[in-house]
Amino acid sequence: xxxxxxxxxxxxxxxxxxxxxxxxxxxxxxxxxxxxxxxxxxxxxxxxxxxxxxxxxxxxxxxxxxxxxxxxxxxxxxxxxxxxxxxxxxxxxxxxxxxxxxxxxxxxxxxxxxxxxxxxxxxxxxxxxxxxxxxxxxxxxxxxxxxxxxxxxxxxxxxxxxxxx
Numbered sequence: 001x002x003x004x005x006x007x008x009x010x011x012x013x014x015x016x017x018x019x020x021x022x023x024x025x026x027x028x029x030x031x032x033x034x035x036x037x038x039x040x041x042x043x044x045x046x047x048x049x050x051x052x053x054x055x056x057x058x059x060x061x062x063x064x065x066x067x068x069x070x071x072x073x074x075x076x077x078x079x080x081x082x083x084x085x086x087x088x089x090x091x092x093x094x095x096x097x098x099x100x101x102x103x104x105x106x107x108x109x110x111x112x113x114x115x116x117x118x119x120x121x122x123x124x125x126x127x128x129x130x131x132x133x134x135x136x137x138x139x140x141x142x143x144x145x146x147x148x149x150x151x152x153x154x155x156x157x158x159x160x161x162x163x164x165x
Contacts, residue, residue, distance in 0.1 A: 012155025017090035032156035
């Protein structure tokens with residue numbers, strides 16, 4: 001719990017060129033509780049600017065609904081193939097919109113590739129965590145999409161080790 005009695009929420013994000021996967025997680029890093037998760041995809045008919053504005057509005061709604069203490073954004077690995085392609089650049093723009101919303105609401109941001117979140121969670125390998133049957137009690141079979149799992153994983157990784165009384 002937070003000092004105001006509310007749950008300590010972390011919002012994890014895994015972006016795509018015209019969408020983002022999100023997960024709101026509470027609890028502790030050892031026993032995460034998935035509160036909600038989904039994917040938000042901008043309408044296909046939208047031009048890029050309209051799509052980014054739609055993503056900003058939708059992400060802001062999620063932030064206002066859950067009041068996260070932190071937002072964790074999973075970036076591609078530094079050695080990812082296709083990092084110079086238009087789709088990778090579009091994904092970066094979506095990540096930028098998400099980070100702008102979090103910053104405009106004074107929410108702590110944690111960003112990076114999966115290895116960045118490894119140090120937060122104490123995990124030996126986040127990629128192995130994604131391939132396991134569960135993540136510290138969260139049943140992965142309910143979330144077959146790896147991108148949603150990544151959003152859950154990065155959020156759970158930055159939860160506190162224990163909750164303050």
